[in-house]
Amino acid sequence: MRPLTEEETRTLFQKLSKYIGENIQLLVDRPDGTYCFRLHKDRVYYVSEKILKLAVNISRENLVSLGTCFGKFTKTQKFRLHITALDYLAPYAKHKVWVKPGAEQSFLYGNHVLKSGLGRITENTNQYQGLVVYSMADVPLGFGVAAKSTQDCRKVDPMSIVVFHQADIGEYVRHEDTLI
């Protein structure tokens, strides 16, 4: 467990900023306490100071997880967000997509969101913009990347992909072992 290096921090923030924009500041600078990012076994954890202090006492091998796992650094040193980060992405999300009830399940099984399943979308969403996917009842289901901009979404045929799937809460079940 160690703090992120400059490069790692940059990549992490770059990734996060795709979803929550400048709201990262709110994650870093929290009024309710000091929170920080920690790297442990290639995974980035968002930890409160208190938990961090407690976790220091646990040896590296034995420490499985601490705080909230935001994602992991791949071997190519790219950052991949995990579904566990959804709790922090959803409230600060800049761009959102609401999925129709019928398409919810499909999304939760790891499929992309088609236009036919698109219930609502934030305006001015650009292509390849990070999106948080909600159900129509405003339950965050996961996140992804806009395959089409909002304007394009209007034109495309119903079976075309609108949001690329990245993570969904179904992974809690499907990737139970790898999530941690």
Next chain:
Amino acid sequence: MAASGGERRLFVGGLGPTVTQDDVRAQLSRFGAVSSVELVSRVDVLGNPEKTFAYVNVALSEAALQRCLSALNKTAWKGGTLQVQLAKESFLHRLAKERQQAKAKQEQQFSDGPTAGSETSLGKNGILEFHMKAVPGTEVPGHKDWVVSKFGRVLPVLHLRSQNKRKILKYDPSKYCHNLKKFEQDVTNTVSISDLTWKLEGGDDTMSKKRQGQFPAFRNCPPKRAKVGGNHCSPAPPNVAQQPDVQKADLSPVELPTSGSSRHKNSQKPETVFLPASKSPFVRSRNTMSDDDIDSEDELKAMIAEEKKSQKMVFETDSTERDSFEVVSSDFKPSPASSGVKHKRTQASCSNSSHPAESDKEYDSGDTDEIIAGGKNGDQSKNKAKTSPKRKAKPKEKKDCLQNRTDHPSSGHATEIRKGRHSSGNEKESSTKLATKKLPCTPPESEDGSEENLDYDSMMTNCYRLDLTLADLEKLASEGVQKAEDSDDCTEQDLPRRQVPDFSQKKRKASNRRAQCINPSDILASLLEGEEISDRKPPQENMWKSKFQAFKGVGALYEGETLRKPFRDTGGFAHKKGHSWNQEASANSVGKQAFGSNTCSSEEMFPPQDGRETNEVDGLAHCPGKAPRKRQASRDQCSTGQSSTPGSECENGSVSSLSSLDTKKTHRTDLGSDAGMRKPKQGKSDSLPLRPSPGQEPKPVVLKTHAKKPIQVSVERVSAFSRMQGKAPRGSQEETNCPPPQIPSSDAISPPKNSQDNQKRLAALEERKRERELQKQLVRSALSSVDSSLASKPTHIVFGSDSEEETEEKGGSEQPLPENRVKQDLTGKTSGKLFESSEDDEQESDDDEARFQIKPQFEGKAGKKLMNLQSHFGTDDRFRMDARFLESESEEEEEAEEPKKAETNEEAELIAEKKKNLDMIQNLLHIGHPTPKLSKEEMAAKQFRNIVRYDPTRLDHATFERKTDPEEKESKARRRKKREEAEKLPEVSKDLYHSIAADLKDRFRATEPAPGGTGATGPWNETPEELETTEAPSAGLSEFTFSFFGPDSNGAKEEPYKIEARAPGRMAWQQDPRFQDSSSEEEEEEEVEPDDGSREAAGTGEVPLPEKPARRFFFFSENDERLGVGPESFWQGSGSRASSEDWESRTMVLLQDCRKKHKAAKRKAKP
């Protein structure tokens, strides 16, 4: 196709390029007479001959042909190898032949006749034996599945496989195509237009009305509306389930409006015609209205705005394409509340149109719940009939449950009643069934009752609400009177079937009573009675509570009537069978006693008996107004049995209700008196036959036991009895109804136990009451202390909201010193300023008070700093240090303090990390400093500094002037220069010309001896234009001026002018001016001189006039008067004018010509 001995067409190929027709002709003529040779030579792109061949028409016999072919074929001739073949017929020949044939055929056809021709043509096309006159539908012979249709068209018969079935349909087009029949107009049977319209006969129902074109008032259809509200996610009813926040009460109307309500009503009250169909919507309307009332306009506005927005969206999307999804702004926030509101709205829209607006919240919610409950009960009641009577009440949603249960019996009974009716044959069975079925319904109520106790206060309010609803009831009742009568008839019809004639009379009375009940006052009375009973009973039994909700009043009324009937029926059965059931009845009585003693098991012990008991009790309580209530009472009795364990709770409730009850009783007794009066009468008639069955009494007995006692004996449970006093009279009435001998029998067993239990209960109640009061007092005292403290606080507040903070700050005695200091500082400063600046004096005198207040921004440490900062500046607004500056300061402070706080290294590290992260984020996102305000301020300040008012009068401000001006000037100068240049060009030419002129002068001077001659001759040769231009200056200089000013000018002087004037003489021989120009002047002169050799002599003389006129006679006659007049004659004469005009016109023409030429030249030059 040539004739055997005739001409043949031969192809001769492989000819050399040099071969000519004659060669070919000569070559072939050996074999036969060549009529024509057609030589064809093909040439490639470059013109090189590729091959040459010829078609030759030769008259050849067969033998000759063979000879020819063998002789010539493949022989080299003239640079080529011959190739001779018989050629194909020339196309022209063929064409001609065909035409000839066609002509011949035509002629033939004409001779045969047209039909034969067409037939032959058809025959040629393969349609043989075809008859044009074949009837449509006949098959084409020889072709299966082809049919002749009208106009002789042949159409295929189609075999179509129907979609679902395997059957194959045969589609004969002849039956469908071109099969129009012309209808002949039948003038005889004309029908007037008025007859063409007819009226649909039908009832009053909505469908028939619609058929007649009477549509109900337009209602906005709810789903659409909901859809329009783009904001909330689940507009359609089916989605409602997704909205967790939506209450059930909201839910139900959506489900109900159409089928649900009617179904429930039907199931609940199958026999009630009395119940208007519009009840549920009626109720709903209230519900929605009440909701809307709360929602207020703001929300509505918001919703409208949202709707508009969404519509807008829709439009936008529509413009491009219909989109299934919606696009929301980035600040979109889903609001379940709003969606809920919308929901309500839709309901409102449904109901508003039809129903008047009324508001009774609880009532409505209750009703909606009731409806839900009805829905549930519809299912449950069936189940209940089989399931065990035990049903546990759900502690939550008290009201819902309550209403559920109150409905339960009704629905349950309804079903039972139905059954009862159907099974009119075996009444006994049915009655027993009823008994058993009723049981399950009752227990839940009892539980409700127990719960209800807790909410007794709310119930009290409900009771008042009853009065409100009565207004509605009156309306309903007035409408329902007729229906009621109908229902009465129905009941009369129904009842006789099942009941013994004895009861029919009773029914009649009951129906009458019902009819009376319809009068609002009666309804009120009966209702109040019902309540009375319900209210009274709880105290008596200490468990039983009225669960009459306000809304229930309506429902109960109707239910009561509906229920009355069945009960009467059942009662009737009970009475009929009563005697035979004596043993059972006795058992019942025992059961009842058990109830009285509040054993929990009573209900479980004797379910069947209970049921019967209730029936019997109802039967007993035939007085219609009371019947339902009594039934409920009996139910409640059961409930007491059930709820005896939680009895303590009930007691609590009852205790709380004590005080309110008394007041109510009085009302009720008054109101109910008339109804009560009626009751006894009917009751007597009814009850008398019922008495025989002893088991009926148990409940009344219990009542009486209590009721009597309070009147006669004043025991220690005064409170309880005081409650019962209202009841007592009624009890007595009942007593009067009931023959005394029976009462004792039941009384004998029950009083002792009951009394003991009651005593205990009452004691417990009193204890509870005391505890409550104690608690209340405690709470009150606590509250009062709080209140007092609260009250005391505001008294200190003197100033506005600012001062509040101040006082609070003062109260928190942590920073009194700094504040004081601040105050002092402030005052000192202000005062100082007061004296310093005379300007501020006036202002400050105005707001002295404000000045001496401590401003919030000066509080605390930061405030002090701010103060210090401010002290550096004057009081000028611009320099006033605001909270903005404070912010920046405080931030700095914080930043400074934070590291201090971070004592441990870890924290410091963390903070450092945080800072680093933040910096990185800023870098990443290109966000400015987190405190943009400050930066803005700075920017503003900088800008302000930079801004200088430009004073053009000041020299140093010249620096602010833009430098673009000199450039412009330069450009202007350039332009000017250009212009000048442009203008100069002609000038330059003039100059040149002048110089030339000067030369000319010199020359003239040189040839001075004969100036006139030169002057005359020069111009003559020269072009008129040049003449003028040249002459004008020269003449002006030398002679012309003279001529003008000398009135009697010499002929010599006039000469040049004259010559000049006449010079324009357009002689045909005049040369091209350019040519003239190009010629050197010297030559000219040389030429001139010899020409004018003779003239020169005269010219040189210059003086001799006679010569000149002689010479000029062409123009001037001798002694021409014009000469006498001098130049004036022509100077302003018409002739000169004409000439000038002519000149002008000519110049114009010339100019145009020139321009044209110029343009043309340009055009030519351009491409």
